[in-house]
Amino acid sequence: MSSAPTQQRSGLAVVGGGKIGEALVSGLVRRPGAAEGIVVVERSPERAAELESRHGVRALDLAGAAAACRVLLIAVKPQDVDALLVDLAPHVDPGHLVVSVAAGVPTARVEAALPAGTPVVRVMPNTPALVDEGMSVLSAGAHASAADLDEAEALLSAVGQVRRVPEKQQDAVTALSGSGPAYFFYLVEAMVDAGILLGLPRALAADLIVQTALGAATMLRDSGEHPVQLREAVTSPGGTTIAAIRELERHGVRAALIAAIEAAHDRSVELGR
Template sequence: MRIVAVLGAGKLGEVLLSGLLRAGWSADRLIATARRPERAQELTERYGIRVVDNETALREADVLTIAVKPQDAGTLLEDIGPKVPEDKLVVSLCAGLPTAFFAKYLPEGTPVVRVMTNTPALVDEAMTAISAGSHATADHLAQTEEMFRPLGRTIRVPESQQDAVTALSGSGPAYFYFLVEAMTDAGILLGLPRQVAHDLIVQSAIGSAVMLRESGEHPVKLREAVTSPAGTTINAIRELENHGVRAAFLAALEAARDRAREIASQS
């Protein structure tokens, strides 16, 4: 029975723990660490899992999931790095940090897998990208996929693509929420009550996303199916293009990618 430890069970670590429990993992397969005693008590009361110190987690767990903030990862690894047994799998949830960062602190040959997921994990609809470090094998990737599959979909990518993944899907939910916010304001401007505008937009977003996933059609083809000659939609699309919305998205995602690279360079 493989045991998973979440080291630094903050918001993201809690998402993983709760998702695995919803998927049917027993609480005795999961352990966590937390800096604050009140946080440890909260996790135990909410999920029935054990919250232990770092040394106990290193000894008992088969998989060590690092879920601290990126700026705190160095401090944690300075403490635990020399004590990590070589047969442990280390899974990183630290945005922007390459597996080479972890290799500086861990015993030679320790397998590390880098993971970027996103907040829809809270409703089991995450998109999780998984990348192998230099010592991680296909079996290590499969173990990591087993952990994150209950949270949504998983995909394997080369680690060189992880900064782009961070910009696109890691930060992606925020872009959609921003769009919904803007469209809701537009609906109010057009005379709709806020709740009506919100409900119209959210259901349209859900339906559109399901159509994209289930139909397999290119988004251009689906958009063209809504865009009649000289109709309302093409006039709206023209205004979006006139205001450079497409170019703004390109620039925004490049900025997010560049920030991910900057985080890595500062580590």
């Protein structure tokens, strides 16, 4: 166990400097003075140096990070979690708060590898945290208190919105918002290609679609109207939009999207095993 007294620990260690780890670091350091309280743990020396240079944070090893920081945010790939926990366990005690953003990994699995009583919070964030528009969803483990959840929520609210759910809903959350940005990027990619097919320059097609997507998302968020109402407001009888919607339905786009999200959910469950 770590020999550092609990009261001397402060700050946050992000363990794992991949895409989601860096997304969270980059958002968190934008708060005034926050970089001083954030360290990263990254096994690649080159990547660690890159994160230090780019974000102004310190890179430490696992033992040093656990000794210095109360909150340990695990941001490695799900398949790397078990090996990491074996290395981390000797340096952790119940005075830490362990926050895991590893997709599909249940809190019970993390708790079983750490000293008894260690509080664990499971989080599913997403990459729009890079631009402070992330969606993070929290679930408490067996030993996490309301104060622990509040602390995790305060941390993640710096990079977007936060919701709390029972842990049994986390695989569905992973399929919707965790993987969700990729679905929108895929759709935008297809729409830009359609614009090029119709004779528009790529840059113009991208500008049109990105601004349209931003405006549509803002309307969904701010209008309080159901998506069906908003779609129907654009769909004139006998017009261009209904012709497009007919083709989407004919090609089974709605069913394909539902099936895709179900597949993401099933993969999240599989990763958790």
